[in-house]
Amino acid sequence: MLKKTPLARSTVPLKKNKPLTSKSTTLKKSRMKVKQPDPKYIQDRRLIENMKNTKGYTGKPTHHPDYNIWKGMKRRCNPKTKEQSSIKYRQKGITVCEEWVNSFATFIKDMGERPGKEYSIDRIDNNAGYSPENCRWATASEQSINKDNTIHIEYKEYKGPLKVLCDKMNLPYKVIKCRIQGSKWSVEKAIETPIYCTHKKQETIYVEYKGQTKKLKEWCKELELNYYTIKGRIKDNWIIEDALTIPIGQLRKKKGACYNEKQV
Secondary structure, three states: OOOOOOOOOOOOOOOOOOOOOHHHHHHHHHHOOOOOOOHHHHHHHHHHHOOOOOOOOOOOHHHOOOHHHHHHHHHHHOOOOOOHHHHHHHHHOOOEOHHHHOOHHHHHHHHOOOOOOOOEEEEOOOOOOEOOOOEEEEOHHHHHHOOOOOOEEEEOOEEEEHHHHHHHHOOOHHHHHHHHHHOOOOHHHHHHOOOOOOOOOOOEEEEEEOOEEEEHHHHHHHHOOOHHHHHHHHHOOOOHHHHHHOOOOOOOOOOOOOOEEEOO
């Protein structure tokens, strides 16, 4: 019988994955590019951390109460926006300084926080851009004075906006403005000419009927009568009983009238 011969084993050794040594890991780490943080970013984060005492601020720039003002300022000066206000800003050449465009923290550092919710950013010179030297926090009334269409006058020792002078002298601003711009009056004539009130107070008619004295409007409402018809009857010397009892369209029986008028 033939004997079975064992199979010959290959003498070539199998390749095995070599375990990573400490030297290989250090080499790979050294080859990797480590991104270092931007120093400007670190500075902004430090400024933002100092603002954590602000009321309603959680630590993120978008949560800051003044963030929308900074964002709106950049939007108005952005050439890509199609808003009408943005077009006017571009025509005048108004821009935001480089320090404020790229950093909200720098904007807060230079301007400080708003004194209140009624304040917003205002440019001192309307023809200049947004910068620390040309910006301030101002209310809506203060900003209304600082506009391109603001009327500046000279009256005696005063030089400044017309609206401020009208507030000091208790004069109606719209009337004085209409006199100067519309009627082409001089400043002295517009301010010194007295303002006459042409509005007359409406008279209140009191009527005595059935032992009670009430306003004519109250009687008409109670009796479901037309106020202007009854008022015309009384003006034509109708008796109170006839004016209130005779149906509309019929003639009166007697003439004469007795009613009391009091002005309020």
